[in-house]
Amino acid sequence: MAARVVTVDRRSLRARGGAFGARAFAKGLSVTWKHFSRNLMGWVRGKPTVATVMFPEEDVVKPAAFRGMPVLVQMDDGKERCVACGLCEWACPVDCISIDPAETPDPIERHPLRFDIDMGRCMFCGLCEEACPEEAIVMSDRVEISAFSRGGIVWNKEDLLVPQDQLARRLDWIRRSYER
Amino acid sequence: MTERDGFKKPVKVVIDGREIVAEAGEMLLQVALDNGVEIPHYCYHPKLSIDGSCRMCQVKIEKAPKLAISCNTPVADGMVVDTKAGEVVEARKAVMELLLLNHPLDCPICDQAGECYLQDYSFGHGRSEARTTSPRRKGVKRHPIGPRVVFDQERCILCRRCVRFTHEISKTDELRVFGAGDRSRIATSQDRPLDNPYSINVADVCPVGALLSADFHHKRRVWFLEETETVCPTCSNGCNVKIGAFRNRIERLVPRRNDEVNDTWMCDHGRLNYAFVQDETRLREPAIAGREAREPVPVAGPIDYTRDSDGREVRASGPSVDEAIAAAAASLRAAVATYGATSVAVVLTPTLTNEETLLLARLVREELKTPHFALAVPLGLSDDFLIKPEKVANARGARDLGVGPGDGGKDLAGILAACASGEIKVLWVVGSDGLVAAAGLDAVEPAVANLEALLLQDTNRSALTDRATVLVPGCTWAEKDGSMTNHAGRVQRIRPALRPPTGLVADGEIFARMASALRGEAGAPFEPRVAFAEVAKAVPSYVGLEWARLGSRGLAAGQGA
Numbered sequence: 001m002a003a004r005v006v007t008v009d010r011r012s013l014r015a016r017g018g019a020f021g022a023r024a025f026a027k028g029l030s031v032t033w034k035h036f037s038r039n040l041m042g043w044v045r046g047k048p049t050v051a052t053v054m055f056p057e058e059d060v061v062k063p064a065a066f067r068g069m070p071v072l073v074q075m076d077d078g079k080e081r082c083v084a085c086g087l088c089e090w091a092c093p094v095d096c097i098s099i100d101p102a103e104t105p106d107p108i109e110r111h112p113l114r115f116d117i118d119m120g121r122c123m124f125c126g127l128c129e130e131a132c133p134e135e136a137i138v139m140s141d142r143v144e145i146s147a148f149s150r151g152g153i154v155w156n157k158e159d160l161l162v163p164q165d166q167l168a169r170r171l172d173w174i175r176r177s178y179e180r
Numbered sequence: 181m182t183e184r185d186g187f188k189k190p191v192k193v194v195i196d197g198r199e200i201v202a203e204a205g206e207m208l209l210q211v212a213l214d215n216g217v218e219i220p221h222y223c224y225h226p227k228l229s230i231d232g233s234c235r236m237c238q239v240k241i242e243k244a245p246k247l248a249i250s251c252n253t254p255v256a257d258g259m260v261v262d263t264k265a266g267e268v269v270e271a272r273k274a275v276m277e278l279l280l281l282n283h284p285l286d287c288p289i290c291d292q293a294g295e296c297y298l299q300d301y302s303f304g305h306g307r308s309e310a311r312t313t314s315p316r317r318k319g320v321k322r323h324p325i326g327p328r329v330v331f332d333q334e335r336c337i338l339c340r341r342c343v344r345f346t347h348e349i350s351k352t353d354e355l356r357v358f359g360a361g362d363r364s365r366i367a368t369s370q371d372r373p374l375d376n377p378y379s380i381n382v383a384d385v386c387p388v389g390a391l392l393s394a395d396f397h398h399k400r401r402v403w404f405l406e407e408t409e410t411v412c413p414t415c416s417n418g419c420n421v422k423i424g425a426f427r428n429r430i431e432r433l434v435p436r437r438n439d440e441v442n443d444t445w446m447c448d449h450g451r452l453n454y455a456f457v458q459d460e461t462r463l464r465e466p467a468i469a470g471r472e473a474r475e476p477v478p479v480a481g482p483i484d485y486t487r488d489s490d491g492r493e494v495r496a497s498g499p500s501v502d503e504a505i506a507a508a509a510a511s512l513r514a515a516v517a518t519y520g521a522t523s524v525a526v527v528l529t530p531t532l533t534n535e536e537t538l539l540l541a542r543l544v545r546e547e548l549k550t551p552h553f554a555l556a557v558p559l560g561l562s563d564d565f566l567i568k569p570e571k572v573a574n575a576r577g578a579r580d581l582g583v584g585p586g587d588g589g590k591d592l593a594g595i596l597a598a599c600a601s602g603e604i605k606v607l608w609v610v611g612s613d614g615l616v617a618a619a620g621l622d623a624v625e626p627a628v629a630n631l632e633a634l635l636l637q638d639t640n641r642s643a644l645t646d647r648a649t650v651l652v653p654g655c656t657w658a659e660k661d662g663s664m665t666n667h668a669g670r671v672q673r674i675r676p677a678l679r680p681p682t683g684l685v686a687d688g689e690i691f692a693r694m695a696s697a698l699r700g701e702a703g704a705p706f707e708p709r710v711a712f713a714e715v716a717k718a719v720p721s722y723v724g725l726e727w728a729r730l731g732s733r734g735l736a737a738g739q740g741a
C-alpha cells in the first residue's frame with residue numbers, strides 16, 4: 001500500500017475547533033436549560049416531569065443497540081444455543097470467558113459443560129457477540145454485576161442463560177446490523 | 181540440495197522463477213515443499229504412496245499441454261514451473277468448490293477446526309460464497325468406526341490417505357472406499373471395527389475432520405493448546421511427540437516427524453498414556469511414616485494446590501520435600517553406620533532422564549558405596565514396527581550410564597531375596613511401577629515386609645505407596661527437562677510442558693539434595709544443561725554430544741565426533 005501524506009493546517013483546525021467547541025457548549029447548555037425549564041414548569045403546574053429516574057426502584061427501557069452484560073441464548077427446550085466452539089473465548093480481548101466443551105447425546109453433538117464469564121473483567125465490548133457463529137451469546141441490557149465475593153462476579157452458565165424470547169429485540173437488531 | 185548417494189543425478193528446475201537443484205526422480209510437490217514453495221495439496225502425504233486423487237496440487241509446467249498434478253510429476257532437467265499462474269488459481273478454486281459442494285457447515289463443532297486443510301485452503305484458494313442452493317448430501321455422523329476413532333462421513337473428501345495408511349503402514353487393511361461416484365464412502369470391510377495398535381494415526385493423516393481421535397473428541401479447541409516438543413515415555417522406541425496442554429493439563433499427544441525414529445507415526449497406547457500425569461493416583465505430597473499431619477496419606481486431586489475458604493493458596497500440612505529427603509538420608513546413613521554399606525540397596529525404574537540417572541549413579545557409588553544397585557525394567561509385547569518390549573523410555577540410557585550391580589552387588593532378584601532375609605535393611609526404590617512389573621508383587625511383598633525402612637520416590641500411587649517409610653513424590657516426564665536415550669542409542673531432548681504440582685521438584689533435584697544431605701554440606705542445585713555435559717563425558721559413545729545440538733530430533737550416540 002502506498003503511503004498517503006496528509007498535510008494538516010493546524011491553525012485553521014484550531015479556529016474551526018474553537019467554533020465547534022462554542023457550538024457544542026451552547027448545545028449542551030440548551031439541553032440543560034430545556035430540562036430545567038420543563039421540570040420547573042411541571043413543578044409549577046403540580047405535575048413534575050423529571051428526566052432522571054429513581055434507580056434502582058425505577059428503570060428505563062434501553063435501546064436494542066445498548067451493550068450491557070453478555071448473556072447466553074437459551075432455546076425453547078431449555079438448552080443453550082452455544083456449541084462451545086470457543087470463538088468468543090478467543091475473541092475476548094480481556095480473556096474473561098472460560099469454556100469447557102463436552103459431547104452431548106443430542107443431534108447437536110457439542111455443548112459447553114462449563115461456561116464462565118468473569119464480569120469483573122468484562123468490558124462490554126461486544127466482540128464475543130460478533131465472533132459467535134451461532135447467535136448464542138448476545139449483549140443484554142443488564143448492567144448490575146455487584147456481588148459480595150470475588151467468586152460471585154464470575155457468572156456461570158446457569159446465571160448467563162436467558163430465554164430467547166426475552167432477547168428477541170437484540171437478536172433482531174444483530175441480524176439487521178449484519179444485513180447492512 | 182546436492183547429490184546424496186552418488187546414484188541420483190542432480191537436475192535443475194525453475195519454480196516460480198527460482199532455480200532449484202533436485203534429484204532426478206523426486207516429485208515436484210516434495211521438491212517445492214522442501215524449498216519453501218507452498219503448493220496446496222490433500223491426498224499427498226510424504227510417508228504414503230502417491231494417490232493423485234484430489235487434484236489440488238495442479239501447477240503449470242512450461243511446454244506441457246495442460247496443468248499437471250505436482251505430487252505425481254517427477255522433476256526433469258530444465259523444467260519451468262509456475263505455481264501461481266492464472267489458470268492454476270482458477271483450477272484450485274474449482275477443486276475447492278467441488279470439495280465443498282457437499283461439505284457440512286460443521287466448523288463450530290468440528291475438532292479439526294484450526295488445523296483443517298479445508299479451512300486453510302478455502303480461505304487461501306477458495307471462493308467465499310457457495311453458488312449452489314441444492315441440499316447437501318447426508319452421511320453418517322459421529323460414527324465409532326473403531327474403539328479409538330470417530331468417523332464423520334459428511335466431512336470426508338475421499339483423499340484415501342486413511343485407506344493407504346491401513347494398507348501400507350499398519351498393514352491391517354480395515355478401511356476401503358465403497359461405492360462409486362457420488363455414493364463413494366469410506367468404511368471398514370465387513371464392518372469390522374478399525375482396531376489396530378496404530379489406529380489413531382488415521383486421525384492425523386486425515387486432512388479434514390472426518391476421522392478424529394475419540395479421546396480428544398470435543399475436548400479442547402486446538403488453538404488453545406500449548407504445544408511442547410518432547411518424546412513419548414511409554415516404551416524405549418522414543419517416538420517424537422508434541423504434548424498439547426491447556427491450563428497445566430495434558431489434553432493430547434500427537435506424533436511429530438522424525439525419520440530416524442518414528443517417521444510421523446506413534447502407537448495408540450503411547451498416545452493415550454498420559455492420564456497418570458494428572459489423575460487422582462498422582463502423588464502430590466511427601467510423607468514420613470509416624471509423623472502426625474500425614475492425613476490422609478499422599479492425597480491426590482485434580483488441583484495441584486490447596487486453597488482455603490478465602491481462596492488463598494495454602495501450604496500442605498504434611499512434611500516438606502526437604503524434610504522427607506532429610507528423613508530418608510538419615511535412615512540411609514544410620515543403616516550404613518550400623519550394618520555397613522551392603523545393608524542398603526537401590527532399585528531404579530528407568531523413567532528418569534540421563535542427567536538424573538547420572539546423579540543417582542554417582543550418589544550410589546560415591547556416597548552410599550553400596551554395590552546393590554539394580555535396574556527394574558518392565559517388559560511387554562512388541563512388534564516389528566514401533567512398539568518395543570521395554571516399557572520405559574530410558575532403559576538404554578540407564579545401562580549406558582552404568583546403572584547395575586557393582587563389585588559383589590546383587591541383581592534385582594538378589595536384592596529382593598536379601599531384603600526378605602533381612603540382609604538388606606534399607607531399600608530405596610526410585611519408581612515402583614517397574615519394580616512391581618519386573619519382579620512381580622509376590623516377590624516384592626515379602627521383601628518390603630522385612631525392611632527397616634522403605635524409601636520410596638515415585639510419581640503415582642502403587643501397591644508400595646502405603647508401605648513406604650519415607651515417600652518423596654517426584655515429577656513425571658511431562659514436567660522435566662533433560663535427555664533420554666532410545667533403544668537404538670539416539671539421545672533426544674524431553675521438554676517440560678507442565679508446571680509440577682506445588683512444592684515438588686524434579687528427581688534430579690531430589691538426588692542433588694539427597695547428596696548434600698548425605699555429605700552434610702550443600703552442593704550445587706540440579707541443572708539439566710550442566711548435568712548433560714557430565715553425561716556426555718561419562719559415556720564413551722556420547723562424547724562430543726552437545727545439549728544445544730540435540731535440537732528437536734536428537735542425535736545418535738557416536739554422532740558427537
Ligand code: SF4
Binds near residue numbers: 091094124128
Ligand atoms: S463483551 Fe468483550 S470483554 Fe466482555 S466477554 Fe465479550 S468479548 Fe469479552
Ligand code: SF4
Binds near residue numbers: 099128133137
Ligand atoms: S462463539 Fe458462540 S457458540 Fe462459540 S463458544 Fe462462544 S457462545 Fe458458544
Ligand code: SF4
Binds near residue numbers: 291294299
Ligand atoms: S473438516 Fe474442516 S472445514 Fe470441515 S467442518 Fe471440520 S473444520 Fe470445518
Ligand code: SF4
Binds near residue numbers: 336
Ligand atoms: S476419512 Fe479423511 S483421510 Fe480418509 S478419505 Fe476421507 S478425508 Fe481422506
Ligand code: FES
Binds near residue numbers: 220221252
Ligand atoms: S496432492 Fe496431488 S492430486 Fe492430491
